[in-house]
Amino acid sequence: MFSVAVKKRRGSFQLDAQFGLPTPGVVALFGRSGCGKSTLVHIIAGLLDADEGRIALDDSLLLDTAAQVHVPAERRRIGVVFQDARLFPHMSVAANLNYGRRRAAPPFFVTLDAVADLLGIGGLMNRRTHQLSGGERQRVAIGRALLSQPNLLLLDEPLASLDAARRGEVLPYLESLRDQLAIPMAYVSHDFDEVLRLATHLVLMDAGRTIAQGELTAMSLNADLRAIIGPEAVGAIVEGTVLGPDPASGLSRVRVGRGELKVETLPAAAGTKLRVQLLARDLIVATSAPRDLSVRNVIEGVVTQVAGDSGGSDLVSIDIGGAIIVARITRAASRELALTPGRPVWALVKSVSLRGHVTGLLHASA
Amino acid sequence: MTMWPSADEFAALQLSLSVALRSVLFSLPVALFFAWLLTRRRFVGRTLLDAFVHLPLVLPPVMVGYVLLLLFGSRGPIGGWLQREFGIQLIFTRNGAALATAVMSFPLMVRAMRLSLESVERGLEDAARTLGAGPLDRFASITLPLMLPGVLAGAITAFSAALGEFGAVITFVSNIPGETRTLPLALYTALQTPDGEHAAARLAIMSFALGMSGLLLSEWFARRVRRLLGR
Numbered sequence: 001m002f003s004v005a006v007k008k009r010r011g012s013f014q015l016d017a018q019f020g021l022p023t024p025g026v027v028a029l030f031g032r033s034g035c036g037k038s039t040l041v042h043i044i045a046g047l048l049d050a051d052e053g054r055i056a057l058d059d060s061l062l063l064d065t066a067a068q069v070h071v072p073a074e075r076r077r078i079g080v081v082f083q084d085a086r087l088f089p090h091m092s093v094a095a096n097l098n099y100g101r102r103r104a105a106p107p108f109f110v111t112l113d114a115v116a117d118l119l120g121i122g123g124l125m126n127r128r129t130h131q132l133s134g135g136e137r138q139r140v141a142i143g144r145a146l147l148s149q150p151n152l153l154l155l156d157e158p159l160a161s162l163d164a165a166r167r168g169e170v171l172p173y174l175e176s177l178r179d180q181l182a183i184p185m186a187y188v189s190h191d192f193d194e195v196l197r198l199a200t201h202l203v204l205m206d207a208g209r210t211i212a213q214g215e216l217t218a219m220s221l222n223a224d225l226r227a228i229i230g231p232e233a234v235g236a237i238v239e240g241t242v243l244g245p246d247p248a249s250g251l252s253r254v255r256v257g258r259g260e261l262k263v264e265t266l267p268a269a270a271g272t273k274l275r276v277q278l279l280a281r282d283l284i285v286a287t288s289a290p291r292d293l294s295v296r297n298v299i300e301g302v303v304t305q306v307a308g309d310s311g312g313s314d315l316v317s318i319d320i321g322g323a324i325i326v327a328r329i330t331r332a333a334s335r336e337l338a339l340t341p342g343r344p345v346w347a348l349v350k351s352v353s354l355r356g357h358v359t360g361l362l363h364a365s366a
Numbered sequence: 367m368t369m370w371p372s373a374d375e376f377a378a379l380q381l382s383l384s385v386a387l388r389s390v391l392f393s394l395p396v397a398l399f400f401a402w403l404l405t406r407r408r409f410v411g412r413t414l415l416d417a418f419v420h421l422p423l424v425l426p427p428v429m430v431g432y433v434l435l436l437l438f439g440s441r442g443p444i445g446g447w448l449q450r451e452f453g454i455q456l457i458f459t460r461n462g463a464a465l466a467t468a469v470m471s472f473p474l475m476v477r478a479m480r481l482s483l484e485s486v487e488r489g490l491e492d493a494a495r496t497l498g499a500g501p502l503d504r505f506a507s508i509t510l511p512l513m514l515p516g517v518l519a520g521a522i523t524a525f526s527a528a529l530g531e532f533g534a535v536i537t538f539v540s541n542i543p544g545e546t547r548t549l550p551l552a553l554y555t556a557l558q559t560p561d562g563e564h565a566a567a568r569l570a571i572m573s574f575a576l577g578m579s580g581l582l583l584s585e586w587f588a589r590r591v592r593r594l595l596g597r
Binding site: 045046047072073074075076077078079080082084086088089090099100103104144145148 | 489492496503507508
């Protein structure tokens, strides 16, 4: 368990953050720029003193102002990856990687070779840091933090300074880190796509306060989240299970709730759990079993809630058996179809709308 | 006129180099400490200390020599103590000359070091901290190597200035051939001597060559370091 409860006043800015994360897991600290994420990261790392509070990671107490416990940053065993990489310019890549490793105390859980392999930086060892591309710099920074054998990896917007292509280059490495090393991570970001791909838990921050938190799937329809990411990005995140290939179409079959979705061919084995995002704007609601349509993915469910959304539309929540998905339809359509809680409906999902939203492997379980 | 310097003139050159080297070695760690103190620490009296460090730049060198004489002379509070406890004598010795030049060039050194220390990104030290490096470790492994260009530039500037210091040296340790008669003092002496123009010219050329090579060396070195750091 990683638990944080800290307060800090900086001029007129007041940080008041509280959250918990079961370990190992990846908690995303998500919010608009300037909401205090960076201040929180610095406090967790020990680089900034909290006015009061408590930080604990598993069985080690890192900060407890009431009990006068204050472990200095250099002994917290928290690896930090900064937005600007902060590689040491007077050292080679290898020397950067070894900097933390040489100063680390046992237990060691990862070796230089393993890290080089995992992050694909084996060929960069003798380079000077200024010869690296942005993506390579961040990968080296991640490797350097990992090799200090931390109990927690703190990533402060590690992809924010990269362009879209470089971001796409680094993200898969972060995913394999999560899946292969089982190290707890706190991931700070203002990009919801990154959060979707990496996080297991989500903490929402606004104006210095943590306003909501929970498992990512449970948080996906949170109203505060909706306010931050905007109406276009609203959508249920549900867990799906790969069933196997569909011989007729060549697509992959994924079970979501009671329904079954056909998605682009996945290289994942049957039984693999996936996270699937169904954007509200990509769902169509029918009150009778649809026929003669080009849409291939239809899930049966029951309306649980109809809520007004901005711009004359309604958000319709549909229970599809163990999961809730949300569709955005116009208010007129909502009235005409007489959508009320308890009503059986069919949700039509344009199969193309799933592309890119099938997220990385959460748990590689059979 | 013969272009080749005499044995005495060579001795003056050698002595100058020896005095300047001692001066730099002595003031380097002290200047580093003051540069760090003035850049990184906030304390009451910081501005006053800053002004004090810079004093030798604006005071007449003769006055600095005089103050040194009062403090480090054999009856001075520090000089007397050094003599009693350790048998160290500073007046009329080359170590004394080194002390006088060190004090005179001290502000130059501190200035160069402060500039380079200010340019060291604190974020890198923070990163080192999260990687397990304590305060001294961070200074030795990150801060010092990154400010090295400034430290060396400061050392070379101070060395060159030490070669040329006159007033404070002649006041504090007098003008003793082979012990405290450095190049500028030898040049001055030559000018005071009848028929000394040739000797003076040779000493002037030596001083010029020495100063130029110091500046060129400093520039060459700064470039190398910049390339190493990829700037």
